[in-house]
Amino acid sequence: MGVTMHAKSDSEVTSIEASTPPRSPRRLLYYVQSPSHSQQDLEKMSYGSSPFGSPTHHYHCSPIHHSRESSTSRFSASLKNPKNAVSGWRRLQRKYDEMGDQEDDEGHEDEDDRSDGGALRFYVVCFLFSFVVLFAAFSLILWAASVPYKPKIIVKNIAFQNFNVQAGMDGTGVPTDMLTLNSTVKILYRNPATFFGVHVTSKPLEFHYYDLKLASGYIKNFYQSRKSQRTVIALVQGYQVPLYGGIPVLSGAKDHLERVDVPLNLTFVMRSRAYILGRLVKPKFYRSILCEVTLRGNNLGKPVDLTRSGSCVYK
DSSP, X not given: OOOOOOXXXXXXXXXXXXXXXXXXXXXXXXXXXXXXOOHHHHHHHHHHHSTTTSOOXXXXXXXXXXXHHHHHHHHHHHHHOHHHHHHHHHHHHHHXXXXXXXXXXXXXXXXXXXXXXXXXXXXXXXXHHHHHHHHHHHHXXXXXXXXXXXXXXXXXXXXXXEEEEEEEEOTTSOEEEEEEEEEEEEEEEEEOOSSOOEEEEEOOEEEEETTEEEEEEEOXXXXXXXXXXXXXXXXEEEEEEEOTTOOHHHHTOTTXXXXXXXXXXXXXXXXXXXXXXXXXXXXXXXXXXXEEEEEEGGGTTSEEEOOSTTSEEEO
């Protein structure tokens, strides 16, 4: 069977092309550059993805299509020159490495600063703790060293200047015998300490006939320097003290007081305080003193010696 070849005329070709529907434009392909590709692969990719390697299609241009074509052309141009792509990748990688190194350096610097700050705080705490311990130990040593230096107190004598008993009334109008007494007490005070002085005060000096208080007096506050002494004179007085018959020996002897002997007790407390190292170390010394003395009507104005053994008790 014979095959007959028919040559198509130009009019037929034109009619066929007109009847065929227009093809849609081909989508552009985009590739991500990888540094592992070789130069041949890059050339293949650039050739296949280049708009020059693809068939030409006629379609209407738009701004979007134009931007796509420009970006594609720039990308294909970079792929055609693999040296520029590799060098760009290397520069980017070097930049990231430098940023990582800088962050590592900053991290190490922060860690060093934190470690230095912690060490400094530790040293400060240790210094303060050591200072407190040493200061406390030094203060304790000073206090212990001051204990043996107790002040020496001696009641030397008592002199009764005036003694009188007469009838009268107390504050409520009750009639009773009223006593008036004037006396002086001489006290020797000595501070044996070699490195501190003391401030001295005292409680009231009082004369008692058993539980009945007949007279009282005070010692003025004073300061005694180290390794020194002084004599303190205190005035002890009683004025119009109601007796209520409490001293029977005086009831019938108002006119014969020179024949009267009245036993009395002198009591008082002396307080000494030292300030060592400012006011941080303050040793205190208390001496409670009790002296027995006899008031004799025929011995007025004469001092009674109390330095004899057993006349005074010091606690």
